[in-house]
Structures are given as structure tokens and as C-alpha cells.
Amino acid sequence: MRNFVLETYFSKWEFSARHHMTASDAQSMSVGDLLDLADLPADALNGLHLGYTETWGAPDLQQAIAGTYDKMKPENVLCFAGAEEGVYAAMRVLLDQEDHAIVVVPNYQAAETLPLDICAVTGVPLDAENNWALDLDDIHAAIRPNTKLVSVCFPNNPTGKIIPASDYAELIEICRKHGLYLFSDEVYRLVELDETKRIVQAADAYEKGLSLNVMSKAYGLPGLRIGWIATQDTDVLQQLERYKHYLSICNSAPSERLAVIALSVRDKILAKNRALMQANVKKLDGFFADYPDLFDWVHPDGSCIAYPKYTGRGSVEAFCEVLVEEEGVLLLPASIYRSELMETPPDRFRIGFGRANIDEGLTAFRAFLDRKNNELTP
Numbered sequence: 001m002r003n004f005v006l007e008t009y010f011s012k013w014e015f016s017a018r019h020h021m022t023a024s025d026a027q028s029m030s031v032g033d034l035l036d037l038a039d040l041p042a043d044a045l046n047g048l049h050l051g052y053t054e055t056w057g058a059p060d061l062q063q064a065i066a067g068t069y070d071k072m073k074p075e076n077v078l079c080f081a082g083a084e085e086g087v088y089a090a091m092r093v094l095l096d097q098e099d100h101a102i103v104v105v106p107n108y109q110a111a112e113t114l115p116l117d118i119c120a121v122t123g124v125p126l127d128a129e130n131n132w133a134l135d136l137d138d139i140h141a142a143i144r145p146n147t148k149l150v151s152v153c154f155p156n157n158p159t160g161k162i163i164p165a166s167d168y169a170e171l172i173e174i175c176r177k178h179g180l181y182l183f184s185d186e187v188y189r190l191v192e193l194d195e196t197k198r199i200v201q202a203a204d205a206y207e208k209g210l211s212l213n214v215m216s217k218a219y220g221l222p223g224l225r226i227g228w229i230a231t232q233d234t235d236v237l238q239q240l241e242r243y244k245h246y247l248s249i250c251n252s253a254p255s256e257r258l259a260v261i262a263l264s265v266r267d268k269i270l271a272k273n274r275a276l277m278q279a280n281v282k283k284l285d286g287f288f289a290d291y292p293d294l295f296d297w298v299h300p301d302g303s304c305i306a307y308p309k310y311t312g313r314g315s316v317e318a319f320c321e322v323l324v325e326e327e328g329v330l331l332l333p334a335s336i337y338r339s340e341l342m343e344t345p346p347d348r349f350r351i352g353f354g355r356a357n358i359d360e361g362l363t364a365f366r367a368f369l370d371r372k373n374n375e376l377t378p
């Protein structure tokens, strides 16, 4: 399998860099904080049985997840170990060697490398020069007689782009007309910076839509490793369940309990995370305004990551490398988002704004820029 360059880079730096300024999740919390938020006593999990659980996910977890959709019932939900296992299983189940898939670029790498391991894949660009717009004509043009699925992610990783709701509706119509599955990675849904830009969930809106989601991002609970796929297509879900027997078999029992608890107070968690992201993104607006010669800052539509342009001297790779080595500030340079499907902008970097400690990271970042100003300014 192809090297997952983002995760490999994180293996090196995620837990050693002093300032993780490129995190893709909201601020996390302790078990104690979560129990407090839900008004539960500290010993609430003491009676928890540590046996296997249902492959589908505990029934009350399926129910709680179904409640986050308009039309889903518990039987429309299959849980996975994180979103990642869901992407893997879905690509293996939906695609065969003779099929063809269409994937939006740039993307979270698994979105293209997993289908590429199976079949022919065509990339469709988000236009870097036009606020990451998606041209639906490109989707039309990419469709072949053997196309089986279209894979999208809005809010997008790494750009934060959300396409207009009318375009998303048109995308669904294109998929419907050609009988294509729409694999929709919705892990950043609910943390739109402008909530009027929120789009519908594919599983609600389309009979062949698969909605991928997880407790990791908007809820800030990646350590639970609870993800899921929701879809009206229960045949596909059955096949996915069979596939899961060869992967994690079932989810972690403590994680399932904690996910049910978190979903019971989801409004409180989301309100807290959104408020933090709104405050943090304003800090980034101010920060980048101070360095107009070095960066083109693009305010994202949603998610807690953005993908600005580095306009200083030298490559963005060299810039990010010296920044993390000298100042301990971790960013993800454009090479991490290089696609096998098409050219991608070479001068971007991913910065995150979901975490609580952004001030320390920005102070270190600023110290670096001020020290290196002469070397970096073009």
C-alpha cells in the first residue's frame, strides 16, 4: 500500500513538536470533564462490562447516531473504529478492479489512495485560484461507463471549503442520473464557521449516499475511535458489516459508552467547540494580516483547519521544516497533500485552529517570523 504521508509525518512530529499548530480536531477533554458535562457521577462507568460488543455498534449508540440525521434509523448506521476504518471498508466493498471512482482533490489522502489501490481513479479539482470552487462540469466530464462512485469531503480537508447547497443538490442529481454512489466524508460537518453554509447529509438526501462521520473532529473525541457510516442502502451496510468482521470486529466497549454520553450532550460540546474555533480563527485573521508579504490567508468556510499560501522566499517545505525544528511549531506543508491524480498547489500549508492553546503556538510562530524576517521576505 502507498505510504500515508500525512500520518507518517504525524508519527514523527505529532507528539514531539512543542506547538501542534496543524491539528485537525477540536479541543479534546478528559473522561472526568465529559461525565461532568453530562451531570454523571465520577463512577458512572464502574459497572461497565468489558466483553465484546455488537459489530454494528451498541444499539443505543446506533440510536443516538441515527438521531443526528433527519431520516436515519438505527439499522441505517454501522459503527467503525474511527472514520478511517469506514473509508477503508467502504472502498473495499463498493469498488472492484474494473470500476472507476471520482475523487475531489485536494483531500485527506486515504480518500484517493484507498480507491487507487483497487481501480482507476479520476481527480476533480477544487480550484485554488477561485476560492476552492468545484466545477460540476468537471464531474460530468470525469464520468465513464464504469464509474461506480464519487467521493467528496465538505467541509474539505485541508481547505475548509463547503460548496454551495445548490451545487451539492446538483451533484446528487448527477449521481442519481448515473446510478453512482456518493461517498460523503462529513467529519467536519457542524463546525461550519458560517452555519448558513451547512449542507445536507448525503445519507438523508440520496438513496445511494453514504455519510461518513466520527466523534473525532467536531466533537473533539478522537481517542474514542468511534466512527460510522450511515446510509439508506441497507444492502451495502450488510456487506460493510461482513467486512468489519475482518477488521476491528466490534468497537471498544468503554468508547461506545462514552460516545453515547457525548452524544447525549452534543449541543453543549458543539457550542463550546464552535465558540473556540470562532475565537481562534479571528486570531489567525489578525496574525496573518501582520505578515502580508509572507502569506495569503484564506478564511475557510468550515472545519478547524485552513490552507493558506506561503508567499515568502524558499519552498513551503523548507519553511515548515525550519519552523518546527527551531521553534517547535508544527504545520503541514503542501507536499503532504500532493495528489497522484493531478497537480496540487505547491505553496500551501495546513494550520489548525480547533485547540485551546493556540496563543502559545502563535507567540512562537511570531517569534520565528520576526527573527527570520529578512531571510523570508521576498
Ligand SMILES: Cc1ncc(COP(=O)(O)O)c(C=O)c1O
Pocket (backbone or CB within 6 Å): 024, 081, 082, 083, 084, 085, 108, 153, 157, 185, 187, 214, 216, 222, 227
Ligand atoms: C477528512 C477526514 N476524514 C477521515 C479522517 C479519519 O478520521 P479518524 O482519525 O477519526 O479515523 C480524517 C482525520 O484526519 C479526516 O480529516
